[in-house]
Amino acid sequence: MPAVIKISKLTDYAVVVLTQLGRNNTVHTVAALAEATGIPAPTVAKLLKPLVTAGLVASHRGANGGYILNMEPEHITVAAIITALEGPIAVTECVGDVDSTCGVERLCPMRGNWEKINRAVQRALEDVSLADMATPSWPLAI
Numbered sequence: 001m002p003a004v005i006k007i008s009k010l011t012d013y014a015v016v017v018l019t020q021l022g023r024n025n026t027v028h029t030v031a032a033l034a035e036a037t038g039i040p041a042p043t044v045a046k047l048l049k050p051l052v053t054a055g056l057v058a059s060h061r062g063a064n065g066g067y068i069l070n071m072e073p074e075h076i077t078v079a080a081i082i083t084a085l086e087g088p089i090a091v092t093e094c095v096g097d098v099d100s101t102c103g104v105e106r107l108c109p110m111r112g113n114w115e116k117i118n119r120a121v122q123r124a125l126e127d128v129s130l131a132d133m134a135t136p137s138w139p140l141a142i
Helices: 009-022 030-037 041-053 078-086 111-126 130-134
Strands: 058-059 066-069
Touching: 009 030, 009 066, 009 078, 009 130, 030 041, 030 058, 030 066, 041 058, 041 078, 078 111, 078 130
Parallel strands: none
Antiparallel strands: 058 066
């Protein structure tokens, strides 16, 4: 079985919810987002909190309250979404802004090479926007 760099299910759901928010420039309730995406309301509420904290989504209180994108989908990167939900992007423990528990980190000859790979992955994720994710990459079967 091949090795996989994997994002969490919550991050995957965040892309779905953010895509739904990006469909129009109106405030959406958690219930409306849950209904439109098929993601349970408690999960939608759970993932919106870090998205608000990261500044990707704004929350509005009150009778007409809910959530709205804080910027255009073209300006929200997949890297920003992953970082909001999972923390800094790192392909190994010894790169990026991650606390490492590696005992040989200071002596490791691979660290510099892993940092090159990590930067390449980071750049690739920064090059894909929420708008890109909202555009189907193949014809959908109906």
